[in-house]
Amino acid sequence: MRWPGHDSTFSCDAAHEQITLLLYGELGDEDCHKLEQHLAACADCRDEMEVTRALSSAMAILPVREPSPNLLAQTRLKIDDALEQAPRHSWTRQLRQSLWTDFRLLRTTPVAASALLLAGGALGGFAGLHLGRPHQEAAAFVDPASAPIAGVTSVVEDPTTGTVRVEYSRLVAESAVGPAADPVIRSLLVAGTRAPLNAGVQSAALGVLANTCVGNEACGSDDGLRSALMVALRYDPSPRVREQALNGLSPYLAEDMHARDAVLESVLEDADPQVRADAIRVLAPVSADSSVQQVLHTVAAHDQSPLLRTVSRTMLEQMPQVQ
Amino acid sequence: MASDALRMQPAVISSALPANRSSQTWPGRRALHTRASMATAEERASETELIRQAQKGSRPAFDTLVRQYDQAVLRLALHLLGSESDAQDIAQEAFLKAYRYLGNFRFECSFYTWIYRIVTNLCLDLMRRRKVRREDPAVIVDSSGEELDILNMVSDERASANPGRELERKELGAKIQTALDKLTPRERMVFELKHYQGLRLRTIGEMLNTTEETAKNTLFRATKKLRATLAVVR
Numbered sequence: 001m002r003w004p005g006h007d008s009t010f011s012c013d014a015a016h017e018q019i020t021l022l023l024y025g026e027l028g029d030e031d032c033h034k035l036e037q038h039l040a041a042c043a044d045c046r047d048e049m050e051v052t053r054a055l056s057s058a059m060a061i062l063p064v065r066e067p068s069p070n071l072l073a074q075t076r077l078k079i080d081d082a083l084e085q086a087p088r089h090s091w092t093r094q095l096r097q098s099l100w101t102d103f104r105l106l107r108t109t110p111v112a113a114s115a116l117l118l119a120g121g122a123l124g125g126f127a128g129l130h131l132g133r134p135h136q137e138a139a140a141f142v143d144p145a146s147a148p149i150a151g152v153t154s155v156v157e158d159p160t161t162g163t164v165r166v167e168y169s170r171l172v173a174e175s176a177v178g179p180a181a182d183p184v185i186r187s188l189l190v191a192g193t194r195a196p197l198n199a200g201v202q203s204a205a206l207g208v209l210a211n212t213c214v215g216n217e218a219c220g221s222d223d224g225l226r227s228a229l230m231v232a233l234r235y236d237p238s239p240r241v242r243e244q245a246l247n248g249l250s251p252y253l254a255e256d257m258h259a260r261d262a263v264l265e266s267v268l269e270d271a272d273p274q275v276r277a278d279a280i281r282v283l284a285p286v287s288a289d290s291s292v293q294q295v296l297h298t299v300a301a302h303d304q305s306p307l308l309r310t311v312s313r314t315m316l317e318q319m320p321q322v323q
Numbered sequence: 324m325a326s327d328a329l330r331m332q333p334a335v336i337s338s339a340l341p342a343n344r345s346s347q348t349w350p351g352r353r354a355l356h357t358r359a360s361m362a363t364a365e366e367r368a369s370e371t372e373l374i375r376q377a378q379k380g381s382r383p384a385f386d387t388l389v390r391q392y393d394q395a396v397l398r399l400a401l402h403l404l405g406s407e408s409d410a411q412d413i414a415q416e417a418f419l420k421a422y423r424y425l426g427n428f429r430f431e432c433s434f435y436t437w438i439y440r441i442v443t444n445l446c447l448d449l450m451r452r453r454k455v456r457r458e459d460p461a462v463i464v465d466s467s468g469e470e471l472d473i474l475n476m477v478s479d480e481r482a483s484a485n486p487g488r489e490l491e492r493k494e495l496g497a498k499i500q501t502a503l504d505k506l507t508p509r510e511r512m513v514f515e516l517k518h519y520q521g522l523r524l525r526t527i528g529e530m531l532n533t534t535e536e537t538a539k540n541t542l543f544r545a546t547k548k549l550r551a552t553l554a555v556v557r
Contacts, residue, residue, distance in 0.1 A: 017543050024517060026524055026539070055550055056518075061496045062503075064519045067397045071407055075397055078415045079389060083382070086422055 010038055015045045019052050069285040073254040147172050180212040186225065193228040203241045206232050210248030226252055230262040239272040246275065250282040260286060264295050273305050280311050287319050367433075374434055378425055385425070388434070389418050396442050403446050403515050405500075413449065417442045432529060440530045443512055450508035502552035510545040517542050 018035045021027040027035065039045050067075070147170040154167040178185045192205030209225055226249070233245040246266065252259040266279040280299070283292050293316070300312035370391070376384035396417060400410035420441050428437055503511060512531065516522045517538075522530075528538040 017539075020543055020546050021539065024524075024542070051550065052546070055546065055553070058495060058499060058553070059518060059549075061492060062402075062499055064398060064402045067394065067401055067407075067410070071401075071411070072394060072397060075411045075414050076389075076393060078411055079393065079418050080386075082415050082419045083385070083389075083422055086419055 010034055012038075012042065012045055012048075015039070015042065016048050016052075019045070019049045023049075023052055023056060068288070070288040073285050077255060180208050186212070190225055190228050193232060202232075202236070203238055206236070206241050206248075207244045210244035210246075226256065226259060230259060233262050233266055239275050242266070242270065242272070242275050243278055246278050246282055253282065253286050260289065260292070264291060267295055267299060273307055276305075276308055277311050280308070280315055284315060284318075287315060293319070370434060371430070374425070374428065374430075378428070385422060388421075392435070392438050393418070396438065399439075399442060399515070399520060400446060402519055403512070404449065409449060413442060413445050416445055420445075436526060436529050440532070443516070443530050447508050447512055450511065454508065498553060499549075502549045505552050506545050506548055510541055510548065513538055513541040514545040514549075 015035060015038050018027055018031055022032060022035060039049065150169045150171045152166060152168045154165070156165045157163075158165065176185060176188055180186065180189070186209070189205045189209050192201050193209070206228070210229065229245045229248045233242050233249065236242050236245065246263065249259045249263060253263065260283075263279050263283060267276055267283070270276045270279065280296070283296075286292055287296070296312045296316050299308050300316060301309075303309050303312070370388070373384045373388055377388060393414060396414050397410055400413040401407065404410055404413065417438065421438055428434070432440075503514070506514065509531070513527055516527045516530070517524065524538045524542065525535045528535040531538065
């Protein structure tokens with residue numbers, strides 16, 4: 001529509017398009033000003049704006065929802081599986097890619113500086129390689145010859161010479177230093193969790209393992225670690241250690257029914273209410289599981305602790321309605 | 324009158340321009356709109372380093388990238404396709420493709436745009452196949468293949484207080500879904516990215532390998548079609 005006294009090049013069709021852009025925050029200031037003038041004098045376009053805004057309101061009836069934790073967890077597993085089966089990059093491709101990436105860096109850096117960086121990188125890499133690996137060291141104060149005897153494994157007498165051959169092993173103290181995620185250190189930590197005579201070592205090892213494992217994909221294939229965490233959750237006398245074990249087990253819950261069962265047992269039977277509440281919390285991503293729901297319903301309905309009844313009820317209320 | 328169906332939803336109507344022309348004007352802008360622009364320089368540097376590591380073959384670096392984007396990818400595919408199972412497949416295939424072709428990523432656009440380009444292409448392919456097979460995309464299934472009631476997505480906290488109004492909302496929700504299904508896959512995609520995911524038209528153009536102007540025209544065409552369909556179904 002045109003009307004006297006206004007810019008004849010600004011048609012109602014153009015105004016309709018700009019109304020859409022305006023409502024989507026895509027209209028420039030100048031165009032916005034022109035549209036404002038047009039709307040002030042054009043009832044049809046004001047009506048158009050009203051309808052377009054109503055469309056916006058109507059569309060909000062199908063909101064974008066976050067994927068449920070269960071769906072997200074399942075999808076992550078599928079992606080991980082697919083990536084595991086995907087062919088690894090061939091060494092030629094990796095080399096090509098590596099050279100290309102390095103070349104891109106070099107293009108933006110003076111050559112001399114690059115040379116220095118490369119030299120420094122080589123030295124740093126060597127040092128990093130050396131320092132990054134856990135290095136095992138024998139304790140300085142132990143003389144292997146005088147170390148205590150751990151056990152005798154074989155005794156063979158030679159009647160012709162009258163000598164006896166005794167095979168035995170000694171206990172030699174060693175230490176290893178390295179990042180907790182390193183396989184060597186982790187296997188030592190798992191061994192530490194099975195040190196029944198030293199509760200402090202057991203607790204410290206579990207604490208480190210639990211903290212390292214949370215969110216660490218590398219933990220996924222470590223069954224020894226998983227078992228150690230489950231044993232600690234079920235049997236460790238310290239509530240703090242059991243909480244650490246809970247946190248450490250949480251990444252496994254989506255895929256490992258045994259880990260899930262251990263946590264469910266903890267919800268039902270742990271002596272400490274806080275550990276039980278934490279156990280309910282870590283079950284959130286797998287709350288669609290019928291066994292989890294059954295336990296939550298039981299706790300919500302019959303548990304003696306008001307805190308746990310409330311936590312379970314809240315969790316049940318937050319579950320997706322359609323599974 | 325063409326606007327009758329749309330007036331089922333009460334809207335505050337003003338004859339003048341809204342004083343605030345910010346992104347809040349349009350509800351869809353809440354979601355992801357400026358993820359790329361909101362990223363701090365530090366985050367971008369860190370992401371660039373991750374990409375470089377992944378390009379050199381580091382699987383943990385690629386896993387970290389996956390974790391940064393998988394939820395957003397799943398959310399987009401789920402809303403667009405209406406099927407948990409299809410959304411999962413799309414997310415899986417998208418990251419697999421990204422893994423295979425990460426070596427081709429030359430930092431000419433953000434990784435966010437790049438991964439979304441892969442996802443939108445996969446979704447467009449699926450939507451086109453659905454159109455050819457005349458599947459009914461309004462039927463929503465969960466990951467186990469169970470059919471869900473699409474109208475459950477149209478929820479209203481006040482439903483129990485006013486069942487009549489909830490029924491009206493559900494009917495409108497079904498009509499809107501029908502109207503969305505009548506768009507071409509490309510129109511549906513542009514509308515989804517703009518209205519529901521809140522992306523800038525320039526970004527949408529980049530993702531769909533087209534210009535901002537074309538994205539704008541496609542959006543305008545989509546809104547006109549939606550209005551026409553909703554007026555008819557009324």
